[in-house]
Amino acid sequence: MTTAPTWDDLLTTALLGTDRRTLPVDPADLAGREAPAALLDAAAVAAVRRRAGLRPGPAGPRPEPAPAETRPALPPAAAHRLTLLLADRPGGGGGRRGSTPDLTELLPQWLASANTHGYAAPPHMVPALLDAARARTDLRPAALEFAGARALWLARLNPDWRFAQRSASGGTSALPDAEDDEGIRRLWREGLFAERVALLTALRARTPSAARELLAETWAQERAEDRLMFLDSLRAGLTADDEPFLEQSLGDRSRNVRATAAELLSTLPGSALAARMARRAATCVALDHTGSAAAIVVEAPAACDPGMERDGVTARPPAGRGERSWWLGQLVEAAPLDTWPDRLGGRTPEQIVALPVTDDWQGELHAAWCRAAVRQRDARWARALLGAPSAPEAGGPGAVSLADRAKLLAALEADERAAWVAGFIAGHGLSEAFQLLGVCALPWTAPLGRAVVDALDIAREAGSYPWSFSGVMGLAERCLDPAETARLDSLLAVPDEREDASPGAGGYWAEAFQRLATTLRLRAAMVRELTPGGGA
């Protein structure tokens, strides 16, 4: 036998065809076979030989190993729960939700709880966590914290997850050390805008005065938009020390910068600006003793002088508003609230709010006090302006709007806030409560939860459809304390249809309450599974 043809010989002949190219074998070896068959025979031997002779290739450079994980591993039951939560992707299905819970809504809570316990994510689940975080920016901080160092390690290998490197720990990893004075200055001079904001914010959190001094050095050369953003970073950790810098900024070329400086100064009750505003506001508001009972009389400013403008008062009102009431509102908003008891006969905030106001000025004056209470985070005034939650005007078009009340609530401690909203719901039902519930802390306190469930029950009794309350239902699924689940038991059954009720409403309500109860049980299970030693 002659030497066997090489694989390349066979391949060339096969590509061109045996009609065009002779098979590179001795004709004697054909042994009566046609050329194509002989070629296939030889190729079969060569193919099996090629496969049988395969050897591993050389290994390329290995990736740097991921940093070791020091956090404890997730309990097995919790790991299974996470698999389920991650398997439930939004977007599919749609339509009516029936009585089954929406698992995607529980993922943020699960992540927060896992992070509280300080668990490490199972490494093989990190890709799914990164995918979830990529799809939902609201999940990112918690998902990335949970996924830990391995997520950053993975993100370096897969461009789809580049966001993880950007969002990790606010980019502070790239910031120079506190002692690295030169590094800080270089980054401040040469950095991109986002890096400079990050630097200023980080520095402000560490040493407030250092941040202000850094800003002051280059202040004159900064663009107006940048000055506005930088100035805003002083809001954190604002003290009387910042007053001279802010006072100087009142003379800024940019109107927005001036306004922000004035706003910041007005939150410093001891500042000179606050004192100037207090003097101006006090001249406009006084006690009227002419009638039989005490009342407040308002004399709005007649002009907006350059001093007022320098202190941040905007001279031109928006369309549809009178100049004088516009100026009054700004003066009262920026004046320290402590001004008023002294000015109005030593009365408490409650007594002041209760005073009648002459000539229809009450709305304007109370709204300005609301803004001041929010800005100065003054709980006493916030309480006085909120009034009793059950008061008739709290639910209707009183002097203080619902949006203002939601903001005022934020100035109160969490428990007091929840109690006020619970009282509001008990007195006024749910239709106006959504905005107020949004500012309450998680999970809802027992009285607040009870008020919501009772109000839902009343709405059902009234014969309306549950989807009129789907916003509150959704909030309840996320915010209600799972310990309250038992209270729902009596609401789960489908009631007999009443004649005056909307058709089918009873069934839909039962379904909605079932979903609520199921979701709460699920949340309770989630918490149990994540508690060390508490899992099934």
Place this chain on the structure above:
Amino acid sequence: MTQQGVRRTAEQVLDLAPDASSRKAGSKLGVAGPWSGAGSGREGAVWGLCKGSGSKPYQTVVDLSDPAGPAYKCSCPSRKFPCKHALGLLLLWAGDEGAVPESESAPDWAEQWLAGRRGRAEVKKTQAAAGSAADPDAARKRAERRDQRVTAGATELERRLADLLRDGLASAERAGYGLWEETAARMVDAQAPGLAARVRELGTIPASGTGWPARLLEECALLHLLDQGWLHRDRLPDALAATVRTRLGLPTPADGPPVRDHWQVLAQYDTADAKLTTRRIWLHGADSGRTRLLLSFGAAGRAPELSLPVGMSLDAELSDHPGAGQVRATLGERHAPAAPAASRPPGTTTTRALASYGEALREDPWLDSVPVTLDAVIPVPEDTSGSWHLADADAHTALPLTPSFLARPVLWRLVALAGGAPLRVFGECGHRGFTPLTAWAEGTAAPVSLC
């Protein structure tokens, strides 16, 4: 059979789902809310009533006592199998011990079905023991007729291959896919599904990118080898002749002696075409050291019935199918409930893995891959091409991952699990590269499924 033995984890239950939407729908029902009257029996049955959109709740019951895998029954109209209610019920049972209490007896509607099922299973067993009552003469004639048709098909295919080589492979690129589809259809008519599948595969090669002529020549040559093997089967050793029959897709029932062992489930995955879902389950015998493949089939839209959770170990008997180098087996009697496997299968190096593929080709030259567990390998990226290798931790050698694996998101599960450190990986190793199916991180017996 005790409850503990058949209870599954949520992940294992989700693996039973026929598709992704069932997984999702099932996991939503895996909570107490929609269920009432749920219970479980000692013999491995779970039942419950699930509230649906109608007034009457669906009656769902699952029988887990069958060694061939769970059986399901639900009064819902879904044609998915198992349906979301069955999945939800199993999830509820897997997740929350209190939600599905153990009970002495099942409600009537569940008991009827369970009793009927178990009765039929008994009948089957006795029939099998009595042997097939069919006419042996008629069976032989049927087999002869079939052999003749396969011979005609193989002869025709040989002619087509010869024509192709006469004109040159370059013409195959121009001829396109239609030519091969038609030939494949003729192989189906010839009752040689194995040939049909290979012919269809040939049609895809010209569009498969760089190096396609070499791949096409290889596959044509091996197909030719298979035709010739069939046409000259009377001159082949029995084992090789049986392998040729298997490769052609002719039935070759398991006839090997039952081998009892502790079979660890290494991997389970499905492939589906328009008509059929094929499930592959890889098992490794702790005592025999053998690795065996179970195949199970389901009509379109239905999951195959046999389902074995990865990471479990079965005390059971397996019978091999005939043929040289054959790894396919059939599951026989199961002696005890499945229990979690305590250890990982032993592993080897990349060099030994390819060598074992080479050795296996001696027995069966048509093998695309062999099952292999690699010990201590690190996934390593190839900077330029986006491909990945598994590199031995202790040597400078590496196996490429197959292109089909690189295209799937599980690649990242493997990379994340490793974190740049050595892993043990079970998979299929062949001329296309290595396809990982299951991995174990260093120092743990818990498997992570990659399929």
